[in-house]
Structures are given as C-alpha cells and as structure tokens.
Amino acid sequence: MDTVDVLIVGAGPTGLTLACDLARQGVAVRIVDRSPRPGGGGRGFSLKPRSLAALDDLGAAREIATAGFVERRTRFHQGTRRLFELDTPPAPVTVEQPYPNVVALPQWRTEAILRDRLAELGGKVEFGMRVTGLAVGEAESGSRVSGPAGIEVRSGTRAAGPGWSEVSFAGGERIRARFVVGADGGRSTIRRELGVAFTGRTDPDTRAMISDVRLDGLDPAGGVNMWLSPQRGVAVTRPVPGTGVWQVVVSLGPDLPDDEETLQRLLTERTGLAGLRVTEVLWHSVWRYNLRIAERFRAGPVFLAGDAAHVHSPFGGHGMNTGIQDAYNLGWKLGLVVRGLAPEGLLDTYESERMPVARQILADSDQRMGSMMTWRFARPLLGPLLKAGFRRRQRSTRQDHPVYPAGPLIGDGGGAPMPDGSLPTGARLSDLFRGSHFTVLGPEPVTGFDPELVHVHRMAGDYRVVRPDGYLALTAPTVEPVRAYFDRLTAG
Numbered sequence: 364m365d366t367v368d369v370l371i372v373g374a375g376p377t378g379l380t381l382a383c384d385l386a387r388q389g390v391a392v393r394i395v396d397r398s399p400r401p402g403g404g405g406r407g408f409s410l411k412p413r414s415l416a417a418l419d420d421l422g423a424a425r426e427i428a429t430a431g432f433v434e435r436r437t438r439f440h441q442g443t444r445r446l447f448e449l450d451t452p453p454a455p456v457t458v459e460q461p462y463p464n465v466v467a468l469p470q471w472r473t474e475a476i477l478r479d480r481l482a483e484l485g486g487k488v489e490f491g492m493r494v495t496g497l498a499v500g501e502a503e504s505g506s507r508v509s510g511p512a513g514i515e516v517r518s519g520t521r522a523a524g525p526g527w528s529e530v531s532f533a534g535g536e537r538i539r540a541r542f543v544v545g546a547d548g549g550r551s552t553i554r555r556e557l558g559v560a561f562t563g564r565t566d567p568d569t570r571a572m573i574s575d576v577r578l579d580g581l582d583p584a585g586g587v588n589m590w591l592s593p594q595r596g597v598a599v600t601r602p603v604p605g606t607g608v609w610q611v612v613v614s615l616g617p618d619l620p621d622d623e624e625t626l627q628r629l630l631t632e633r634t635g636l637a638g639l640r641v642t643e644v645l646w647h648s649v650w651r652y653n654l655r656i657a658e659r660f661r662a663g664p665v666f667l668a669g670d671a672a673h674v675h676s677p678f679g680g681h682g683m684n685t686g687i688q689d690a691y692n693l694g695w696k697l698g699l700v701v702r703g704l705a706p707e708g709l710l711d712t713y714e715s716e717r718m719p720v721a722r723q724i725l726a727d728s729d730q731r732m733g734s735m736m737t738w739r740f741a742r743p744l745l746g747p748l749l750k751a752g753f754r755r756r757q758r759s760t761r762q763d764h765p766v767y768p769a770g771p772l773i774g775d776g777g778g779a780p781m782p783d784g785s786l787p788t789g790a791r792l793s794d795l796f797r798g799s800h801f802t803v804l805g806p807e808p809v810t811g812f813d814p815e816l817v818h819v820h821r822m823a824g825d826y827r828v829v830r831p832d833g834y835l836a837l838t839a840p841t842v843e844p845v846r847a848y849f850d851r852l853t854a855g
C-alpha cells in the first residue's frame with residue numbers, strides 16, 4: 364500500500380491550491396479526484412485580491428491575471444426595462460496593492476492554471492480515483508476516531524510515531540496517509556465518513572440553472588447584464604471576453620426542467636430580447652440554495668476545506684475564494700508540521716482561524732441574497748439609491764480581506780494582511796515573504812532562529828512578525844515578544 368504524508372481528496376480550486384503549497388515545500392503529497400478528466404464549467408468566476416495575493420505567493424497569479432479580466436460594466440434591468448449601468452473602473456496597480464481588482468476568470472480556467480503550476484512543482488492530479496471509505500487511526504491507541512453507523516471504518520494501530528489514515532477507492536486501491544484533506548466539495552465523502560454534521564438549511568425550491576453557452580444577440584462589450592423581475596425571475600448574462608462564451612444564470616422554478624429549451628424560453632421572457640438566441644450549451648448545472656457549515660473542520664489527522672466545510676449562496680462571490688484561502692491557511696501549517704519544524708498543535712489553529720471566517724461569509728452571502736430578493740419585490744424603489752448600494756458592495760468585494768482574531772498565532776497589532784511595499788533595493792516586500800517561512804522585520808539584526816522557519820530582515824520601526832501566509836502576526840517595540848512568539852510556536 365502506498366504511504367504518503369498528505370493525501371488531498373478533490374482537485375477543485377481548494378485541493379489544487381493546497382497541493383501547490385505542499386509541493387513547493389517538498390512535502391510528499393498525492394491529490395486525487397473522482398472525475399475521469401478535468402472539467403466543470405465556469406462556476407466560480409471571481410478571484411478577489413486576497414486570493415490573488417495567495418496565488419502570487421504560489422507562483423500562479425501572473426498567469427491568472429493575464430488570462431483574466433476586470434469586469435467594469437454591469438447593466439441592471441427591471442423586467443425588460445434598463446434601470447441603470449454601473450461602471451466601476453479598475454483600481455490602479457500600486458506597489459502597496461499589486462492586485463487591487465477582482466479578476467474574472469471561469470473556474471475551469473483557474474483550475475487549469477493551478478494544475479499547470481502543480482506540474483511545474485513536480486505534482487499531478489490523479490483523475491478517476493473515487494474515494495469510498497476512510498479509516499482513521501491514532502498513534503499509540505489505534506482507536507477509532509469516528510464513523511457513522513452503517514459505514515465500515517477500520518481502525519488502525521501503530522506502536523509509535525504519527526497517526527495515519529487509510530483511504531479506500533472505488534477500484535479497491537488503498538492509500539495510507541499521515542494527513543488527509545477532504546477538499547471534495549459540498550457532498551464531501553470525507554465529511555460523511557468522519558460523521559461530521561453539516562448544519563444549516565436547504566431550500567430545494569430556490570434553484571438556478573447555470574450554464575456556459577454560445578449565444579447571438581448580445582454584445583460582449585456591454586459587460587454583465589442582470590434582469591430582475593418579481594413575476595418572471597432573474598436572468599444574468601456574463602461574457603468571457605475573447606472566447607465567444609457566456610455564463611448564463613436563470614432562476615428556475617421548482618417544477619421546471621433544466622434543459623436548453625427551458626433556458627431559451629426563460630431568457631426570451633425575462634430579457635424581452637427576441638434576437639437573443641442560445642446557439643450551443645457547452646456545460647450546465649443546477650444550483651440549489653444551501654447554507655451549511657461543518658461542525659468541525661478537523662477530526663484528528665483529517666481536515667475539511669472549501670465547499671466540503673461550508674456552502675452558501677453565490678452572492679458575494681465567496682465560494683471559490685474561501686476555498687483557496689482555507690487551503691492557503693492550512694498549507695503552511697501542514698508543511699511545517701510534516702517537515703518537523705512545528706508541533707502538531709499548530710494544526711488546531713486551522714479550524715480556530717477559518718471557522719469564524721466561514722461563519723461570517725455564510726451570513727454575508729445570505730444577507731446579499733436576501734437583499735436581492737427584496738429588491739426584486741420593491742419595484743418602485745429609486746434607481747440611484749440602488750446604484751449607490753451596488754457600487755458600495757462592489758468596492759467591499761474588492762477589499763474583502765478576512766482578519767484573524769487574537770489567538771496563538773496572532774499577538775498585539777496582528778491579524779490583518781501585511782500591506783505590500785517597496786524596499787530601497789527596488790524589491791517588493793512580498794518578495795521577502797514568498798515561501799513558507801515566517802519573516803521578522805526589525806531595526807536590529809535578530810539571530811538564533813532556524814533559517815528554515817524564520818527569515819530576518821532589517822527595517823526601521825518596531826519589530827514585526829509576518830506569517831507565511833502574509834498576515835501580520837505581531838508588532839512589538841522590542842525583540843523579546845518576538846522571541847516569546849516563536850518559543851510558543853515551537854513548543855506547541
């Protein structure tokens with residue numbers, strides 16, 4: 364049986380980001396996916412600045428920024444009548460903010476870029492590997508960690524050394540891993556095997572058909588169009604510049620089929636554009652309203668990340684971004700533990716940092732969805748008021764940087780992303796942070812740290828500790844709190 368340090372189940376944006384992060388640290392990692400081949404359509408379309416900063420660190424952001432585009436025009440229609448157009452010019456790129464804008468790119472393309480980056484780092488996705496079972500063993504005791512009734516969960520024993528888990532596949536193959544990460548989407552098999560509850564609510568009647576299509580009758584230069592009507596429902600068209608492809612979303616009543624004929628009929632009814640014709644459906648899927656969060660993001664050596672840990676409405680463009688940022692939070696922690704640079708206790712901070720972020724995102728996406736629904740029914744409301752509201756929302760989406768609460772990894776003055784900047788040498792500050800090490804910036808040289816764990820640079824002002832994920836961990840007037848921070852980290 365093959366043994367590996369980390370097994371990632373699911374090669375969506377979450378799993379791929381994590382695989383890149385671990386591969387660059389030299390961690391033995393395998394990433395498997397049940398699909399026979401890549402695919403999956405446009406789905407998540409927006410990469411926010413914080414995700415781009417993470418992908419920049421992993422060496423994939425430039426490619427994404429080149430392939431993607433900044434959506435600036437959105438036209439809002441009330442019924443078939445044009446209400447207003449929102450024109451949001453791109454924010455300028457500065458040294459402090461190399462990625463100031465939300466970059467639009469279909470999810471399949473983002474995934475392809477991440478797979479290419481993974482290949483450069485020596486890894487590859489193993490497609491056609493469907494996980495069917497999980498056995499979780501613990502060091503020393505060999506006790507069963509969890510497992511729902513009716514599902515066979517083998518327990519493992521080991522005299523000494525780290526715990527392990529054994530994952531089995533539809534074809535009968537098994538892989539043993541020290542750590543397993545379930546990045547296998549909203550219907551996660553890993554979550555189910557762990558018996559971790561996925562609490563929240565589902566509204567099966569709130570559905571939408573999401574498709575990638577070719578169509579005639581709309582000019583891609585016009586940008587995104589949203590038609591909202593209390594009687595007829597919602598239609599959204601979003602061009603993918605230079606490809607001839609559009610992402611089309613139509614809300615779908617409970618009894619309507621999700622076929623091409625229905626799509627065409629709903630588009631014609633809701634837009635009032637007789638000349639708007641779908642000429643080819645390249646991919647489609649049905650989205651159902653789900654607002655759910657896993658009650659734990661970690662069970663022993665098994666972690667849940669991305670949609671496997673939380674699902675919500677697409678309003679706010681959080682889905683893919685949250686998964687990428689989950690993976691980026693977990694990647695350096697797993698890497699340091701596997702490489703023997705930090706004790707396993709560090710891994711507890713994955714859940715304590717990411718669960719509050721996920722809860723906040725669930726609330727935000729729910730609130731955005733609620734206000735869209737209210738808007739549908741508040742027809743006489745003033746256009747300018749709505750326009751200002753949507754503009755505010757767009758700006759806040761750009762500045763969507765989760766802040767981590769005080770905890771074992773966040774001390775005085777820490778919690779927010781460290782702003783980028785330029786150095787007297789001309790290099791960017793973020794170049795100093797690139798990699799999975801901590802960075803200490805301070806007025807005097809500090810010695811005595813393991814160079815694999817901590818890089819030290821002189822810089823005027825207070826001492827600052829920057830985490831491997833670019834978050835400011837601590838500011839201090841003297842070096843003692845810095846030393847105490849790393850003493851705590853390495854002592855667990």
Ligand SMILES: Cc1cc2nc3c(=O)[nH]c(=O)nc-3n(C[C@H](O)[C@H](O)[C@H](O)COP(=O)(O)OP(=O)(O)OC[C@H]3O[C@@H](n4cnc5c(N)ncnc54)[C@H](O)[C@@H]3O)c2cc1C
Nearest residue numbers: 373375376377396397406407494547548669670680682683
């Ligand atoms: C129809 C639809 C439309 C969406 N639209 C938007 C949007 O407009 N904006 C937005 O931000 N987000 C959107 N999302 C959400 C976004 O796509 C997800 O948040 C994002 O894909 C999460 O990434 P992930 O890697 O966590 O999971 P996923 O992308 O779901 O990837 C999970 C992977 O795990 C694999 N897998 C599953 N089970 C197993 C198993 N047993 N064994 C092995 N592999 C397995 C799957 O094949 C899949 O490749 C949409 C989602 C859907 C379904």
